[in-house]
Amino acid sequence: MRYALLGTGPWAERTHGPALAAHPDAELVGVWGRRPEAAEALAGRLGTRAYADADALLAACDAVAVALPPDVQAPLAVRAAEAGCHLLLDKPVATTPEAAREVTAAVSRAGVASVVFFTLHFDAETGRWLRAQRERVDGADGWLLGRADWLSPVFAGSDTPYTASPWRRAKGAMWDIGPHALSVLMPLLGTVSEVTAALEGPGDTAHLVLRHAGGASSTVTVSHSVPEAATGVFAEVRGAAGVATLPERSDAPDTAFGRAVDALERAAAGGEPHLCDVRFAEAVTDVLARAEALR
Structure with missing residues (x-):
């Protein structure tokens, strides 16, 4: 599948980017970030190109990997699903139940697959x-x-x-x-x-x-x-x-992330949804929001 990488921070640089660039069944089409200069630098290190327009990158891809703060990630995930992209997201998917529900609803409407990178589930x-x-x-x-x-x-x-x-x-x-x-x-x-x-x-x-x-x-x-x-x-x-x-x-994070890529590709090909999909991530956000309200 053709992947977009959204994000240029340490997690994108150390985990998402290297895993996608090395994966035999993934093509890293490009990188978008909120800081264009950082996107250019990361794209150069990963052997791909930087995009100034996130929607243009999504239009060129089958799937998106997001390495951004949760409340930036959630609306971008909705846009990606609406563009027909399968979603490989990070935890937490959002920090409000409303935003998490919007992601789940967008995935359901678009009929795309989703995996959220809860690291322990993808470590061997x-x-x-x-x-x-x-x-x-x-x-x-x-x-x-x-x-x-x-x-x-x-x-x-x-x-x-x-x-x-x-x-x-x-x-x-x-x-x-x-x-x-x-x-x-x-x-x-x-x-x-x-x-x-x-x-x-x-x-x-x-x-x-x-x-x-x-x-x-x-x-x-x-x-x-x-x-x-x-x-x-x-x-x-x-x-x-x-x-x-x-x-x-047992594994480095980028190795585990490679297994998350595998899981997304299986789900996108019509396999069983992974346990760690956006519905599970929505339930996690709901628990944390309830806890936050009690503190």
Whole structure:
């Protein structure tokens, strides 16, 4: 498929762009960004061309990969779907339920495929684990309890290009890495029926308590404000089958993104929609919006 890349920041430069340029079944037609000079530079490094007009780029493509802040991404995703492009989006798909619903509605109207890059589902090791836990139990013997902690030092002195991100500064860890935590818990425990508590901790730390359809419950703790020595990612589910703990990721992000490209192409060719489509992403946005309203 012919791909447009929208975005020129670190995620586009380090993950989306290299993965698309290297993928054997993808043609990277061009790059568009809000800063034309950055689009020119990134396009040159990727061996493609920069477009000054996003709609002209969309018209030349079959699919679009978006690496932009969520509230820039959402309206562009609607435009891309209306142009007939399949969507490879980033999480969160939007930071308001209304904007997320507009993306889902545009995908439905246009009949295009969608995949949202919840990284863990496309990493070889964590993706395999998630599939295994979904198949391991069902019905009354399903998972009953869950916990997910995502703790990083992005705002605590870490040397990372994401520290300067304005949208991350504005929305914090709950919106940036909260989707990762929910992408583990929701497929295993069920749809979130109620956000029963959402508390603030140090810096941008957030603690959520969730009830899931069917009676399961879970907790989420996320932060970009912990010292380097306190960082880590941990997730587990518990039930009659015992305890299952999320393994460490095995792949670089661009390798995982290549699998997301594969998933989009399968869906676009008439295969089953991927679990991580815009409908799932809309549900994640809805949970985070409910939590934000309680803080």
